[in-house]
Amino acid sequence: MIGRRQFITLLGGASAAWPLAARAQQASAPVVGFVTSRSLDGSSRHAAAFTKGLGETGYVEGQNVMVEHHWLSGQNDRLPSLMADLVRRRVAVIATAGDPASLAAKAATATIPIVFAVGEDPVRLGLVASLNRPGGNLTGINFFNTELTAKRLELLREVVPGAARVAVLVNPTIAANTESVVRDVGAAARAIGLQIQVLNASTSGEIEAAFADFVRERPDALLVSGDAFFASRRLQFALLAARHALPGSYGSRQFAEAGGLMSYGSNIADAYRQLGVYTGRILKGAKPADLPVVQASKIELVINALTARVLGLTVPPSLLSIADEVIE
Numbered sequence: 001m002i003g004r005r006q007f008i009t010l011l012g013g014a015s016a017a018w019p020l021a022a023r024a025q026q027a028s029a030p031v032v033g034f035v036t037s038r039s040l041d042g043s044s045r046h047a048a049a050f051t052k053g054l055g056e057t058g059y060v061e062g063q064n065v066m067v068e069h070h071w072l073s074g075q076n077d078r079l080p081s082l083m084a085d086l087v088r089r090r091v092a093v094i095a096t097a098g099d100p101a102s103l104a105a106k107a108a109t110a111t112i113p114i115v116f117a118v119g120e121d122p123v124r125l126g127l128v129a130s131l132n133r134p135g136g137n138l139t140g141i142n143f144f145n146t147e148l149t150a151k152r153l154e155l156l157r158e159v160v161p162g163a164a165r166v167a168v169l170v171n172p173t174i175a176a177n178t179e180s181v182v183r184d185v186g187a188a189a190r191a192i193g194l195q196i197q198v199l200n201a202s203t204s205g206e207i208e209a210a211f212a213d214f215v216r217e218r219p220d221a222l223l224v225s226g227d228a229f230f231a232s233r234r235l236q237f238a239l240l241a242a243r244h245a246l247p248g249s250y251g252s253r254q255f256a257e258a259g260g261l262m263s264y265g266s267n268i269a270d271a272y273r274q275l276g277v278y279t280g281r282i283l284k285g286a287k288p289a290d291l292p293v294v295q296a297s298k299i300e301l302v303i304n305a306l307t308a309r310v311l312g313l314t315v316p317p318s319l320l321s322i323a324d325e326v327i328e
Contacts, residue, residue, distance in 0.1 A: 029063070029065050030092035030093070030283055031065075031091045032067045032093045032095055032283075033068050033070070033086040034069050034095045034096075035097075035104075036070070036096065036228065037072050037073075037075075038072075038097065041232070046269055047272075049272040049273040050272045050276040053272070053274060053275060054276040054279060054280045056276070057276075057277055057279075057283070058280065070082060072101075076101075076104075079100060083104050083107070086112075087109045087112060090112070092113075093112070093114070093115060094108075094113070094115070095275055096114065097116070097228075097271075098118065099119065099176060100174060102122075103127070105138075109137070111137060113288050114137055114140075114288065115278045115279050116139075116141070117141040117143060118140065118143070119143055119144065119177065119266075120176050124176065132292045134291065137288050139293055140275065141271050141275055142293055142296065143268060144265070144296055148264060148299065149181050149188075152265075153188045153223055155319065156262070159261065159262060159313055159319065160221045163194065163221045164194065164195060165217075166189065166195070166223055167214055167217070167221070167222045168185050168197065168199070169199050169207075169222065170182065170199075170201075171202050172202055177226070185198075185223065197217060204233060207236055208240070214244055220247075221249070222248040223249045224237060224251070231254055234260070237250070237255060241259075241260065241261070247261045247313060248260050249263070250262070250263045250265075251265040252268055253267075253268075253325070256327060257302070261303070261307045261313075262301070262304065264301045267298035270298045278291060302323065302327065303326050305327060306327060
């Protein structure tokens with residue numbers, strides 16, 4: 001029979017062993033390098049969605065998988081050295097969100113599995129051979145960032161029916177995205193009789209300079225291309241658009257939540273969840289070459305009705321009725 005003092009001694013020894021066991025489990029857990037050009041500020045729901053996706057495959061961050069989060073806030077010049085470090089340490093999977101991070105990962109390794117979430121066509125980007133048969137060490141999610149640009153222009157015209165000239169802001173450092181946006185917007189503008197003016201911006205100062213050009217050129221509306229750096233500057237966009245009374249259309253709901261007029265695009269949080277699911281499946285042994293690229297199915301229209309009223313715009317009831325969210 002164990003005495004009270006012996007029992008307490010045994011209990012104390014077990015308690016001391018539990019943290020050691022937990023640390024040992026963490027030390028043996030696979031490491032995932034998560035890299036995105038976005039900023040963590042305002043993207044907490046995306047981080048939570050990635051964690052949720054991992055959970056759907058049985059992985060709990062901090063327990064049976066370790067995730068190194070790298071939120072670069074548009075500092076894409078850090079990508080080559082960061083990817084080289086992840087490859088040197090032989091992480092189990094590299095999960096990337098955004099075209100620049102995904103291309104940098106592909107350039108860094110042909111052996112470590114890579115799961116991407118990109119807005120551009122991954123075949124056109126050169127990430128995979130085809131959507132159904134990716135081949136190589138990459139697969140992931142395409143959330144149609146650029147493919148929806150033409151539709152965004154049409155919706156903007158419905159909210160601003162008198163618009164004749166639309167300024168289009170692109171980030172020239174994201175070459176494939178810029179090329180697709182300019183091509184698709186140009187074709188859509190010609191089809192509905194709009195003139196477009198394309199301006200470049202890749203820094204906060206260049207965004208300010210672009211709006212200074214708007215003061216001189218006086219476009220009727222603004223369309224901002226989908227880009228991680230632009231998303232990190234969404235408050236700047238909202239403030240400048242309000243100051244210059246310029247109706248704007250954006251690719252992510254974050255802009256509308258920050259005060260932009262409207263957004264139309266894929267549900268980015270769901271794309272991050274799917275990114276987590278595919279990461280978990282690869283950790284369980286699936287090969288990227290055998291996992292077809294997932295195409296986002298959740299497209300959402302968000303309208304900021306308060307901003308519309310401030311701008312003196314009347315949103316058509318037909319748009320309000322199909323909006324996924326109307327911010328009052």
